[in-house]
Amino acid sequence: MTLPHSVRIREVGPRDGIQSESAPVSTEDKIRLIDALSETGLRYIEAVSFVSPKAIPNMADARQVWDGIKRNPEVFYSALVPNRKGAELAAEAGLDGMQVFIAATDSYNLSNVGKTVRDSMSDVEEVVATGAQAGIPVEGTISTAFGDPYEGDVDAARVVDVARRMVGCGITTISYGDTTGMATPRRVRDLIDSLRRNLPDLELNMHFHDTRGTGLANVLTALELGVDYFDASVGGMGGSPYARGATGNVATEDLVHMLEDMDVSTGVNLESLLEAARVAQGFIAGELPSKVLKAGPRWRLSKAAG
Amino acid sequence: MTLPHSVRIREVGPRDGIQSESAPVSTEDKIRLIDALSETGLRYIEAVSFVSPKAIPNMADARQVWDGIKRNPEVFYSALVPNRKGAELAAEAGLDGMQVFIAATDSYNLSNVGKTVRDSMSDVEEVVATGAQAGIPVEGTISTAFGDPYEGDVDAARVVDVARRMVGCGITTISYGDTTGMATPRRVRDLIDSLRRNLPDLELNMHFHDTRGTGLANVLTALELGVDYFDASVGGMGGSPYARGATGNVATEDLVHMLEDMDVSTGVNLESLLEAARVAQGFIAGELPSKVLKAGPRWRLSKAAG
Numbered sequence: 001m002t003l004p005h006s007v008r009i010r011e012v013g014p015r016d017g018i019q020s021e022s023a024p025v026s027t028e029d030k031i032r033l034i035d036a037l038s039e040t041g042l043r044y045i046e047a048v049s050f051v052s053p054k055a056i057p058n059m060a061d062a063r064q065v066w067d068g069i070k071r072n073p074e075v076f077y078s079a080l081v082p083n084r085k086g087a088e089l090a091a092e093a094g095l096d097g098m099q100v101f102i103a104a105t106d107s108y109n110l111s112n113v114g115k116t117v118r119d120s121m122s123d124v125e126e127v128v129a130t131g132a133q134a135g136i137p138v139e140g141t142i143s144t145a146f147g148d149p150y151e152g153d154v155d156a157a158r159v160v161d162v163a164r165r166m167v168g169c170g171i172t173t174i175s176y177g178d179t180t181g182m183a184t185p186r187r188v189r190d191l192i193d194s195l196r197r198n199l200p201d202l203e204l205n206m207h208f209h210d211t212r213g214t215g216l217a218n219v220l221t222a223l224e225l226g227v228d229y230f231d232a233s234v235g236g237m238g239g240s241p242y243a244r245g246a247t248g249n250v251a252t253e254d255l256v257h258m259l260e261d262m263d264v265s266t267g268v269n270l271e272s273l274l275e276a277a278r279v280a281q282g283f284i285a286g287e288l289p290s291k292v293l294k295a296g297p298r299w300r301l302s303k304a305a306g
Numbered sequence: 307m308t309l310p311h312s313v314r315i316r317e318v319g320p321r322d323g324i325q326s327e328s329a330p331v332s333t334e335d336k337i338r339l340i341d342a343l344s345e346t347g348l349r350y351i352e353a354v355s356f357v358s359p360k361a362i363p364n365m366a367d368a369r370q371v372w373d374g375i376k377r378n379p380e381v382f383y384s385a386l387v388p389n390r391k392g393a394e395l396a397a398e399a400g401l402d403g404m405q406v407f408i409a410a411t412d413s414y415n416l417s418n419v420g421k422t423v424r425d426s427m428s429d430v431e432e433v434v435a436t437g438a439q440a441g442i443p444v445e446g447t448i449s450t451a452f453g454d455p456y457e458g459d460v461d462a463a464r465v466v467d468v469a470r471r472m473v474g475c476g477i478t479t480i481s482y483g484d485t486t487g488m489a490t491p492r493r494v495r496d497l498i499d500s501l502r503r504n505l506p507d508l509e510l511n512m513h514f515h516d517t518r519g520t521g522l523a524n525v526l527t528a529l530e531l532g533v534d535y536f537d538a539s540v541g542g543m544g545g546s547p548y549a550r551g552a553t554g555n556v557a558t559e560d561l562v563h564m565l566e567d568m569d570v571s572t573g574v575n576l577e578s579l580l581e582a583a584r585v586a587q588g589f590i591a592g593e594l595p596s597k598v599l600k601a602g603p604r605w606r607l608s609k610a611a612g
Binding site for chain 2: 001147152153180181182184185186187189210211212213214215216217219220221251254257258261262263290291292295297298299
């Protein structure tokens with residue numbers, strides 16, 4: 001079994017995690033979290049989103065957060081944007097990259113942005129054009145790639161179809177979001193195989209949740225298929241305001257902890273990452289779901305018990 | 307990738323889970339839980355242990371629990387026993403099977419039963435002899451097979467050595483306990499490969515914890531290597547009173563949920579199993595760590611959101 005020697009991890013906690021919080025998070029806390037993450041060795045951070053402040057009040061201060069952080073020149077900071085307006089704000093602010101999103105299903109896309117998938121595709125086009133004009137690379141996200149909270153299972157063929165249309169808009173890297181936590185190793189394999197068969201040049205990122213315990217098993221499956229680009233969220237923050245019960249991205253520290261022990265290099269210092277998770281825990285209500293944050297790294301146990 | 311078509315799951319919640327509870331659990335609650343589990347399709351249940359009531363007060367009523375349950379003739383009920391005395395009690399009670407345990411490490415074995423691994427081996431011999439006399443099959447467990455809370459990492463070679471000595475005592479099936487939750491897919495692969503190379507006739511059972519999020523990733527790895535016998539605990543109950551921070555066996559419902567979606571048959575009805583988990587949640591303090599108990603099966607989400 002040959003696994004990739006190294007992977008890229010995109011930290012989405014500051015955006016995906018905080019966006020899911022119903023309680024307000026202060027601008028200062030967001031800045032502290034991003035600054036802490038910027039010192040962990042993580043090279044990709046989804047820092048903010050430029051979305052409707054009415055829909056997601058916790059992202060209304062995206063520009064202030066971005067202006068307030070200490071930018072580490074070794075980190076690529078991206079923003080999630082739903083449309084041209086968001087892309088223009090991200091370009092104006094000078095983000096390193098943009099992430100444009102669409103759902104695999106009309107039901108979810110309608111509840112998320114009030115449009116069908118087909119109608120959203122023109123937004124994707126406009127974001128790509130705005131990015132091109134500003135010289136900022138744009139990647140895509142397809143949410144509900146393994147299941148929709150209203151429609152249930154989502155066939156790989158449907159996801160491939162949406163991916164193909166995104167590629168037609170000029171996107172070359174797409175992240176597949178297990179928004180509802182319905183992915184299992186078999187479905188991960190099915191989707192990756194279908195994507196590779198139909199869109200061999202497309203670069204893949206997998207965005208898993210640990211809603212039903214399969215988060216790292218899904219990562220392992222993707223890794224065995226050669227995928228080397230993953231999203232994760234510090235402390236396991238996150239979920240989706242529109243997918244009930246869909247809590248918990250794969251925790252970045254659980255991911256790093258497993259991968260490093262498998263000799264898959266992440267470039268991340270786990271102790272610094274745990275520090276950043278403690279920063280997040282300081283302002284998030286309730287216990288973060290991360291396991292390694294609670295139990296400590298596997299090598300710490302021996303000292304704790306001694 | 308060829309996976310086994312079906313697996314055997316041994317439910318250890320009534321023993322491993324309740325044993326880890328510091329608060330007392332009533333005899334009636336234990337009986338209700340085992341009775342609920344007996345109706346789920348599970349074919350192997352570790353029902354009780356015959357251990358020192360001083361060390362584990364929650365197992366002092368093992369005989370009353372065993373006498374009180376409705377035995378399902380399709381279920382194989384076993385008891386954990388540390389020594390001849392325990393084996394005699396299990397034989398007298400008429401259990402279907404016995405599970406004798408030993409640690410891979412002296413540190414843990416000393417804190418668990420007050421003896422070195424070498425000294426415990428005579429207990430294994432006596433349990434096997436008692437089982438043979440009573441016509442009751444005996445399987446073995448090696449705990450701390452992936453790490454020791456005092457010593458840290460445990461080499462596969464050390465586990466193989468203890469397994470070889472157990473085989474010398476007449477044991478033909480051994481369960482490997484990730485007591486401290488330190489296993490990762492690489493270490494699972496290393497141990498299974500070492501065992502297969504050195505003891506090719508020995509049957510393997512894997513007993514994983516989800517302490518650091520790798521529970522189901524470890525199961526997946528073992529499954530890919532052809533292992534088809536797993537321990538799990540309803541609700542994810544469990545841990546070890548002697549391994550700090552080592553909470554949470556792999557939850558039986560999380561395991562069944564993943565495997566059935568991968569077309570690996572477990573014979574277990576997930577809805578009935580969730581009922582049994584709710585019985586456990588009724589008398590266990592704190593929220594059980596099971597994910598599927600909280601989020602529901604993947605097919606339920608669509609209804610919940612609709």
